[in-house]
Amino acid sequence: MTEMGIKRKALAIVLLSVAVLGGCLRGPRGRVSNITRQEHPELINGNLDWGSEVGFDLKNEGESGMIHITVTLSCSEGQWVRSQDIFLEAGQFKHLTYFFQEPTINTTNLQALVRVNP
Incomplete structure (x- = not known):
């Protein structure tokens, strides 16, 4: 193979990589910050x-898109999950809260985890 043929193949690989990676960056991308957790009474039914x-x-x-x-x-009493799909415009910000009524007042070792996809 000639040097020119190798350069063309290398250029084709680079262009393909850029196209694939560029496609991965499109669409919505959620970012979570300022996670808080607090225990309190809440009206349920x-x-x-x-x-x-x-x-x-x-x-x-x-x-813009679905996240x-x-x-x-x-916690010491178990694990519970809440999930939701939410539509956000590009650059849009929301503060969200989820209430878990399952743990009792005597629970210990409470930990919260929030994940978003994409």
């Missing part, structure tokens, strides 16, 4: 119930 509230800020750093949110609360 007309009755006060103790639980844990997980709050966070979500920003779409990509193009899948998964919030997990784990």
Whole structure:
């Protein structure tokens, strides 16, 4: 193979890589920040119930589109998950909260995890 043929193949590989990577960066991209967790009573079906509230800020750093949110609360009494699909415009910001009524007032070792996809 000639030197010119090798250069053409190398250029083709570089262009293909740029096209593939550029495609990966398109679409919505959620970014989570400022995760908080606090325990307090909340009205559930007309009755006060103790639980844990997980709050966070979500920003779409990509193009407009759907972002899948998964919030997990784990503690000494178990693990619970809330999930939601939310549409955000490009650059849009939202503060979201999820209340978990399952843990009791006596629970320990509370931990919250928030994931977004994409």
